Amino acid sequence: MxxxxxxxxxxxxxxxxxxxxxxxxxxxxxxxxxxxxxxxxxxxxxxxxxxxxxxxxxxxxxxxxxxxxxxxxxxxxxxxxxxxxxxxxxxxxxxxxxxxxxxxxxxxxxxxxxxxxxxxxxxxxxxxxxxxxxxxxxxxxxxxxxxxxxxxxxxxxSGKTPRYHDYSVCFECKQAGNPCRITEENKPCLGPITQGGCKAICISGGSPCYGCFGIREEANIPALIKILEKITDKNEVERYLTMFHSRSKEINDHK
Ligand code: SF4
Ligand code: SF4
Ligand code: SF4
Incomplete structure (x- = not known):
């Protein structure tokens, strides 16, 4: 480039x-x-x-x-x-x-x-x-x-256009051997819709993913919001979605 x-x-x-x-x-x-x-x-x-x-x-x-x-x-x-x-x-x-x-x-x-x-x-x-x-x-x-x-x-x-990884934080989270907060601990996490690249550092350290690596292309945001709203109340879901994404069109289109 x-x-x-x-x-x-x-x-x-x-x-x-x-x-x-x-x-x-x-x-x-x-x-x-x-x-x-x-x-x-x-x-x-x-x-x-x-x-x-x-x-x-x-x-x-x-x-x-x-x-x-x-x-x-x-x-x-x-x-x-x-x-x-x-x-x-x-x-x-x-x-x-x-x-x-x-x-x-x-x-x-x-x-x-x-x-x-x-x-x-x-x-x-x-x-x-x-x-x-x-x-x-x-x-x-x-x-x-x-x-x-x-x-x-x-x-x-080297003349290439940089690209994002073709996986979400969940992929790296599984590689790190973490139990899943959503499916195993019934706790919220934005890993499924978040672009990978951070090596799931927060989850490995005991914290949720708040999505600081940006929204992954073709992420199924409505499906995750539905799941999160079964785990916790709407205010808490909103807190997760606005930690880094209060200006993200992809998120705001689905709220
Ligand atoms: S804890 Fe979060 S990042 Fe890890 S697999 Fe579960 S949803 Fe994905
Ligand atoms: S909040 Fe950022 S650094 Fe932490 S797990 Fe999510 S994407 Fe990775
Ligand atoms: S607050 Fe901004 S500048 Fe500071 S570490 Fe986070 S992204 Fe980087």
Whole structure:
């Protein structure tokens, strides 16, 4: 997907908008693998990781976080114009995720409690990057998985279009040998409709899947909602579906 660049290494930029920066920390934690990657790409702009801030155009721009100010939205559009490939890094960028959890009416209450009534918020609703620009690929997760970062970039460097795994979190959950929360423990879980790639880390650690890897193509969402509503009440099901997906069209179409 990355065309020949006169034998120069592809220019990569890593930007972040509103978020916790946990996904960029995952890039840092690639350690030796990051050094190997830097032999193949030239990271020319990365505020969190280095003191080098070259302007575009870029071959690959990786963006973490959700744009919630006019400045961030304009920067996102400029980056899109100046990037051959634009990648959303993590659930905040790909889904709006955690920044979108709170509905606007509740936000006003919390602004007042935390910052007082004098505070004039500048932010707009948290939306995924794809609400503003075309996104070429999303590296999912909250936070992302290190292997998935490498996999996507290696694919791009070898001229392939990165692809999602052809399985759900349930597949990895079974590989990990976990008992099924839904069928064996009568507890909720979004694994059946969630894109695989995280190695079922939450279930292996005793927590449910809340779907941070995004909705799998052709997932049977109504069937899972029906099953979840037999296990627990509607409010709890809603809590599961809005942890990362309050802005996901696929989910909202079925509620
Ligand atoms: S996806 Fe999660 S870990 Fe990554 S920046 Fe957003 S909140 Fe942080
Ligand atoms: S626990 Fe969740 S992820 Fe694991 S198999 Fe059951 S539904 Fe799927
Ligand atoms: S188990 Fe679900 S919530 Fe946990 S990392 Fe995987 S996709 Fe995300």
């Amino acid at each position: 990355i065309k020949d660049n006169n034998n120069k290494k592809p220019r990569v930029a890593i930007y972040d908008f509103t978020d916790c920066e946990g996904c960029e920390v995952k890039i840092v934690s690639l350690r030796e693998k990051l050094l190997l990657l830097e032999k193949k790409v030239d990271i020319v702009n990365w505020r969190l990781g280095q003191e080098r801030f070259e302007s575009g155009p870029y071959d690959i721009t990786i963006i973490e976080g959700t744009p919630i100010t006019d400045y961030e939205i304009k920067l996102l559009k400029d980056l899109r114009e100046n990037s051959k490939i634009l990648i959303a890094l993590g659930a905040c960028a790909a889904l709006a995720g955690i920044p979108a959890i709170m509905p606007e009416k509740d936000r006003k209450i919390w602004y007042e409690k935390i910052y007082s009534s004098q505070y004039h918020p500048k932010g707009v609703d948290a939306l995924p990057l794809s609400a503003y620009v075309q996104v070429d690929f999303s590296i999912h997760g909250c936070p992302v998985d290190e292997d998935e970062i490498i996999r996507a970039i290696e694919d791009l460097l």
